[in-house]
Amino acid sequence: MTVKINNSSGMPNHTHTLIIAIGLLLAQGFFSAQAAEPEKSYSKAPMASYNYAMDDALLGNSYEKPVWNLHDTSHLPDWLTVGLENRTRYESLSDSFKANQKSSPAPGGDQQIALQTDLWVQAKFGKFRFATEFMDARALSSDSGSNNTPNPPNNTMVDTLDFTQIYASWADQNTLLSGLGTEVKAGRQTMDLGSRRLVARPFFRNAVNNFTGLRIRVLDYGRWQLNAFGTMPVLRFPNYTSSPTNGYGDPNLISQNANLLVNGGQQWDQEDTHTWFSGGILEGYDVIKNINTDLALYSLNESDSNNNATRNRQYLTPNIRFYSKPIKGRFDFVAEGMGQFGTVQYDTKTNNQQQNHQAWSNHLEAGYSFDLPMSPRFLVEYDWASGSKNSANKTGTDGRFDPLYGASDVDFGSSGIYSAFQRSNINSPGARFNFSPRKDITVSLQQRAIWLASAGDCWGGTSCTSGTLPGLVGNSKGTSGDYVGDQIGASSRYNFNSSLNFEAGWFHLFKGQFATTAVSSATTTQTTTSGGDTNYFYVQSQVRF
Secondary structure, eight states: OOOOOOOTTOOOHHHHHHHHHHHHHHHHHHHHHHHHSOOOOOBOOOSSOOGGGSSBTTTBOOBOOOSSOHHHHTTOOTTEEEEEEEEEEEEEEESOOOTTOOSSSTTOOEEEEEEEEEEEEEEEETTEEEEEEEEEEEEESOOHHHHSTTSSOOTTTOEEEEEEEEEEEEEETTGGGSSEEEEEEEEEEOOOOTTSSSBOOOSSSSSOOOEEEEEEEEEETTTEEEEEEEEEEEEOSSOTTOOSSOTTOOHHHHHHHHHHHHTTOOOOOEEOTTOEEEEEEEEEEEEETTEEEEEEEEEEEOOOBTTBOOOOOEEEEEEEEEEOOOOTTEEEEEEEEEEEEEEEESSSSTTOOEEEEEEEEEEEEEEEEOSSTTOOEEEEEEEEEOOOSOTTOSSSOBOOOOOTBOOGGGTSOOTTTTOOOOSSSEEEEEEEEEEEEETTEEEEEEEEEEEOSOTTSOBSOGGGGGTSSOOEEOOTTSOOOSEEEEEEEEEEEEESSSSEEEEEEEEEEEEOHHHHHOEETTTSSOBOOOOSOEEEEEEEEEEEO
């Protein structure tokens, strides 16, 4: 390039040349810096209804905005947020492990199409927010393996046309110029606390946990956060096993509610006014270098109501966790411990004898994130949750850990119609390998060996200790042992864009001795047939507007 200089100023030509050269270098550096500036990184929202969490009242938006969104398309005002989401999942289960599965050949199979449709509306007026979330969760095309008792669709899969959240909140990012952020939320709401192992809004499950009450959150940015709450859990209806008269359920009511669940009938959810769930969690960030910590205490005080027979759980659950976040080229870890103390009834019958309750659980994890293409990360993990020494003993201490309102898919694989394992009576080491072959694709491979923590207790949900719902216990010959089996799994997610995502997964359970010889805890006579190993497959899509 030739630049002709008009030297009318009297300056030497080499001075003009130097000025122009410096200008060109500065311009080149500026535009190079602009081009080299990294794109802002956003977290990917889970494969579940998540519009409600896109805009944090104190921290702002850390999630990528849906590229197809109703707000911009409809030219809505800034104070109004409207979001619509749908998740459609097909899932199939063969050679089930479930007790009393009434299908042929036993233990049979299962399939369903799980739909989760969600409408989120929020209005902001200064520091006040008024929000509502209306969700429809239903199961379609379930087969005979699903519909026959005692394993039909239940209210973890179906909760049609109801308000998941409806609340008012006040938030100030700099309360009284103290540098602290404060949020107060009152009404029906969902919660994700700490590791989500004890209090969570499940992502994979079709229906969610929600609570009605007051929650206060105080945040010292980058240093610590405190959440305190007092709530009543929300009961999802129809409830397959609910009965106003006895803990085992009125057969006529069971049949009626099962039909409502299978056929997508609607009943409004209700607050459990006889149960109080409260507590708090203090989270500290970078307490020691890159180490973070949680310290929590939860209280559950449960009693019967006309439409909800309970085991009258009276629990205190302390929880502590130390962890570091995964960083490329570094090791990371998680060490979490949970205790549980109180009393509980043996089953849901009225006036049943109280048992002392003492239980424990832990989660340990060590991983390494390689500084390599495809961002590979390998980790080993170990989970243990206590069980009762003898589930048939109505007077002894109940030792089966209760995960309260936590999410099982955090550690143990898919829930849905699979839901093989929970944080109760389990002893399980495992390993995972995650990588991203492309920026928009993630892959996860995992393996777990599973034993019972106590061979004298059942394999199943927390309620199987009571004998009122079918879990699996060792056979009368005492030959079942405690080895449940080995689970392997693989899943992959493809993000077409921030509005459309796809995911598929597969889990295989190599059945161990316990899984092939155990009997139903509800009857203690009906054995499960060994069948083949269990296979579970799902494919799902999530669209956000």
